[in-house]
Amino acid sequence: MKKIYIVLLTLGLLACEDKVNVNLPEAPEALVIDAWVNNKNEPQEINVLKTQPYFDNSVPIGVSGAIVEVTSEEGTVFTFTEMEPGKYTWDPATSTETIGDELLDYTLTVVAEGQTYAATSRIKRVPPVDSIKFTFKEERNPFQPEGYYAEFVATDPVGPSDSYWIKSYKNGVLLNRPFELNIAFDAGFNEGGNIDGVVFIQPIQDAVNPLTEELDAFEPYEVGDSLYVEIHAIPNDAFTFLQQVQIQTQRDGGFDEIFAEPMENVSTNIENVSDSPNGQVVGFFSMAAVSGNGKRVSE
């Protein structure tokens, strides 16, 4: 949604924006569990970290020595082992088990620093990415310069309450900036979007084009560039979480500020299930079935 407001930047003749130093209140650390697991045949990673002061621009501190397990509804246990501090992985290549695309519930259990945390998630159905299309377009305005614009074609299966995280990789690099976060509920923007069982609506198809470094225009593809689009079918609570993340992270300043929403804590589905819970936990556990398709721009 926010992307449409980028255009308001042009108004900024009299406006000014300064980096400022702000004394924020101090706070204790909270535990962070960043657990997004999918059925791709590659090492899966769960991070157990600590929150840090807002202006602490360093790599987050990992929490070592945790027990990290994901258990399927059928009782299969996937044990994640610590590769480096705070980083726990499970590699399908070294396991006889696989995370398939059957509709199954999964439970995450993390035991860290004497506390036990748990969360549940579910593998949901994923539609295939039918195709990727590139269209050469002349410069339309300063925000949409000349070049190849991409869109992906996929159809949301009939029946409500599917939700997706659409990840795009340009030349193998994930478009992971806040404004590049592309999510869908059924074929539209949200649960109340009134659209199900059809091709994703145009703004979602289009949101596979990267933005420039300054976030002030699209950066279209050039001949030779590749795009790989993945659809991660995620549970509805993960969609809601990402919707909140979008609001909290898409802060570009300028006249976009007029439309900015206030800061708010994002939700979490991770619970401290210890007998005597102590401290706070943030983060999210989501399972996903993934489909993908790619294409390279040719003349």
Added chain:
Amino acid sequence: MNFKAICFVLLAAFAISPSLAQNKYTLNGYIKDASNGEALIGATLLVKELTTGTSANIYGFYSITLPAGDYTIEYRYIGYETVIETISLDANQKLDVELQTESQELDEVVITGESEDANISEIQMSAEKLDIKTIEKIPAFLGEVDVIKSIQLIPGVSSVGEGSSGFNVRGGGVGQNLVLLDDAPVYNSSHLFGFFSVFNPDAVKDVNLIKGAIPANYGGRISSILDVRMKEGNMKEKEISGGIGTVFSRLAVQGPIKKDKASFIVAGRRSYIDILAKPFVDNDATLYFYDLTTKVNYKLNDNNRFFLSGYFGRDVFKFDERQGFDWGNVTGTLRWNHLFNDRLFSNFAFIVSSFDYGFSFGENDRDKFDWSSRILTYTFKPYFNYFIDTNNELLIGGEATYYDFKPAEAVGVSDGVTQDISLNEKFALESAVYVDNTQKLSDRLSVRYGLRFSAFQYFGPANKYEFRTVEPGERKELVNAEPFDEREVIKSYTNLEPRASLRYKLNNSSSIKASYTRTAQYIHLVSNTAASTPIDLWTPSTNNIKPQTGDQYTLGYFRNFGKGNDYEASIEGYYRDTDNQVDYVKGADIFINEFIEGDLISGVGRAYGLEFSFKKNVGKINGWLSYTIGKSELKTPGINRGDWYSTRFDQTHNLKLFGETQLSKRTSFSANFTYLTGAPITAPTSRFNVQGLVIPYNYYDSRNNFRIPASHRLDIALKWDPTRPGKKKKNEDYFVFSIYNVYGNKNPFSLFFAQQDGRAVAGEAIDTFAYQFAIIGAPVPAISYNFKF
């Protein structure tokens, strides 16, 4: 049915037979401006012999019933020569009076209309009338006089910042103000994101802001009423006025269609940044707004007069030929003033009003996305003003509004395949009947009391959605959807809204006033952005969203000083309790969301404060000082751990200073200074990473725990009349040179927190920063030329 109820009350009004004592007669008529025939709203008349009097209503009509006899009657309106009439009242009599503008004296510049001691003698408290002459004196942004910016100099009124639409009154939200333009509700009062308002000063006669002690004839919003009255159009002669400014130009034409019978006014404005920028922009990107305000009136005879007024305005913002964003209001009001008898004045208003906005994206008809939203309303308002005797003035009336909400019409076309994701329309009826009496109990004590009964029906065709709260503050889960047929009532609400106020004169120069107001609000302005914007969404009360209610208590002390009431001072305290205040779940999505009700939650609110006002009406330098100390808070389950938190528009200190002086016959200088406490925001304490994104985190889960720095600003303006002195002229023209934000303070609009722009690389640190954004970060000089002939 509520229509029935309305009819019943109206019939009752006629049933009050004029219980004339044997030899009492009624004097009535209109009080008008001699130069153009415009009604003088609130002009007073004083019966010398009885030291009693009355004032003209909003149409300039007055009526007073007195025992037979000879009287000396003074007709007064500030800034006008007093007219003294001697009459022998031995029968009912009609007397229209025209007052001449006072010859402009060097040391006497008028600040407000009405009688000199209105501050202490008027029963209405918590209200401010600004006539357009006052508004024109206030230094304005880019030299353009503006109604909404001017009322922000009144105690208790503020805004979240430059670039936010609307205004806040006594800690209330933008959507809690009822903004009326000739009786028509205006659903969004801003041009250019609030830099200007929709009211064209050339067509505005009078602005009345009621912050508390709201009379029973107004309702539907819980915070305030901004009643803007348009000029009727010069009845005497043709008049052309206008101005050429830095941002836009204005032109207004008015004059008689038939002298003293019918007149018209047409006023238009258009901004021209786009035209000036054209040579420098190589595509069709553009940004402009325009509006047209027009009114005609026709006096059929002494007992019947018709007014037809309309407003049409639009803001257009395009980034190329096909893609853009636009919004605008349309209002139309047809009014019929009818005099049933000497003492019963009535008005019937038929009103249509709409506001809509739209976005367009895409490069051609085969690939595009169009999205728009609209609110459309039809209102019928009968109003009866019954001048019972010198001690009682009764208002009886009703109101019925039919709402048609179109929350989103959204159509996407992808490779020629159309997808319609429009949401269902929503329909509702809001109605009210009221009785209000102003009663003079003694020379010292006057009271005004009234009762408003309001009702609201939300009806089909629509689905009745039922939700379940899973966790407070989080999105509610849809559990049931039940379809309702056309006109089938899904949910209805009623409210009794008592209103009362009193004025007690301690002596000739001071009084005490107190009031109680209960208000109900059935439609809600939904906005989860920090500031109010044109894309905020009006939505009705439903089975899930309850009507907002407010109870406001005010107490004030009013004092005039100096001979001829040269200085006016007042202290007012207010306390308002509100219920069913709209708040939002985490990650609420208000756009194109059929289940928006699942994202809205409600809480209670309270606002209180003290307002100080001091005015100097005469002398070489005159002006006013207003200061408010206040608090505005909300408490909503699931937010801020369930504790009270400051609203986004909570301002502890709000200081405004306005001064004006006549430097010479041809030049005058004015200045205003503003100081506002910074707006509260929620600031993070910490951060954490999820999938390469840095998410801000407030460990204490508190809302609005931090304040952005205070803002302050000085604006100045110099008005210069190029005509040589001594030269008699009918035409009027002048230049205004102004500087907004003289010392270039970077007043913060927001303080925000964001991660680095560059793409995060796995395993590497991601930087986070705080930024302060100022919309106007420099002095803004401007020049405008204004004329009238």
